[in-house]
Amino acid sequence: MRTVVLVLFALCALLAFVYTEEQAQEVAPALRADVNQADAQQAGELKVDVQQADAQQAEEQKVDTLTAEELSIQNAISESVRNRRQNFKSLSPAEQQKIRQAKAVTKKLLPPRNKLIAINGQLIPATTVKKNVKTIVKVEKVNKQAATNAKKSKKLEKKAQEQQKKVTNLKNRIEKLKSSNSKSKKTQRKIKHLNKKLRKANKKLRKCQKAQKKAAKKVASQKKFLINNTSVAQLQLTIKKNVVEYKKKTHALVKNMNKQVKVASKKPTNANIIVAKKSVKEVLKHARNTAEIKRLLSKAEGNIKKLVKKAYRSEGKFMKKNVKKALKTLKKAAKKHKKAVKKNKKAKRQCKCQK
Structure with missing residues (x-):
């Protein structure tokens, strides 16, 4: 019994070995074909990569040449600008001024881009109308300031006049006392006291006159802003x-x-x-x-x-x-x-x- 089992097992092993060998023989050419295909693909890809790299290098070189051309043009332009500046600097100051004036005149002569508005038969740019509106607002402000300043200057004038009166009164009183030729201590004390008062009054007068002058200057300067x-x-x-x-x-x-x-x-x-x-x-x-x-x-x-x-x-x-x-x-x-x-x-x- 044992011998029969062993014999069957050996037969099965032989059959399996034969079958695997037959299959291997069948698969081998297919595998070889696959390997060959893979090798060919790899070779093709490598060729494509090399071609792409060559093309990129050629493009980069082209770009470099273009930029070089552009740079040469830029250099030429900058040189021309430098030459123009040097030529301008080499001119005499009078000629330079003439050129500047001509440029300024041409700028002024160029017509404005905004529309011209016909007012009373005259063509006036629209901006001037707006400017007139702004000037009105300005004039209003100036008018208010001028009015307050005028009032101040008038007040200061009055003050100065009053102070002047005080000074003249004191001077008259001192002269009267001196003309009396009395050498009494009372009169001498009075004269001293009045002289002190006179000094103080003169100081005040000077202050008032200074303030009044300042106010008058302000009023005069603000008159310039008023349009005609x-x-x-x-x-x-x-x-x-x-x-x-x-x-x-x-x-x-x-x-x-x-x-x-x-x-x-x-x-x-x-x-x-x-x-x-x-x-x-x-x-x-x-x-x-x-x-x-x-x-x-x-x-x-x-x-x-x-x-x-x-x-x-x-x-x-x-x-x-x-x-x-x-x-x-x-x-x-x-x-x-x-x-x-x-x-x-x-x-x-x-x-x-x-x-």
Whole structure:
């Protein structure tokens, strides 16, 4: 029995060994193929890496060359700037000043970017209107200060006059006592006492005169700030009038322009076209006077019919925008005027209450 079991076990082992060997023979070529594929892949990847590295190096070199070119350009520019500065420094001081003055003049001559507002037939930048509002507020402050300083100076003047009277009285009394030629101890004591008083009075007088001079100087310096010595209310009225006039005129001109252009577009007769052209020109003159508009007009003047089309399509809308902007600035200015007027009224009421 034992021998049978051992024999069966040996047979099983033999069969297993044979089976494994057959399988190994079958798998070996597949494994070899896999290994070959892996080797090929690795080789390909290495080649790609090498190519990429070469390309990167080439790009870096290119970048370096570009930056070198840029640097050379920058150096050339800086050299030209240095040369210009050296040339300027080599000039005489009078010539240098001439160049500086010319630059300053050109800066001043350049038209401002903000819109020009037509007030009483004159084209004035919008900023000047705002500046006028600021000056009104300034003038109000200066007026208040000037009033207080004037009062102070008047008070000090009165004080100085009173002190002067005291001094003259004391001097007269001393002269009277001296003229009496009395050598009594009483009179001598009186004279001594009055002399002391005189010294003190003279000191006070000098102080009063100094203070009065200071106050007068302040009043004189503040007069410079007042615009042509005009009152605040007058200035406000003039600007308010200008604003109202400008608003009325612009509204009327824009209305007229729209009307005439519509008429000309419906009935394009020669007379209608000329009227429309004139209305557009009036608005352009009134609202803004820039090179751009002049160019548009000069181009369109040749052919009147084209001008009407341009006026209705582009120029009309373009000018409407400008007029609206100009009116906005004026509205803001008007608001500031109102505030200034209110402040002025308040100040006047307070003055009345104090009186």
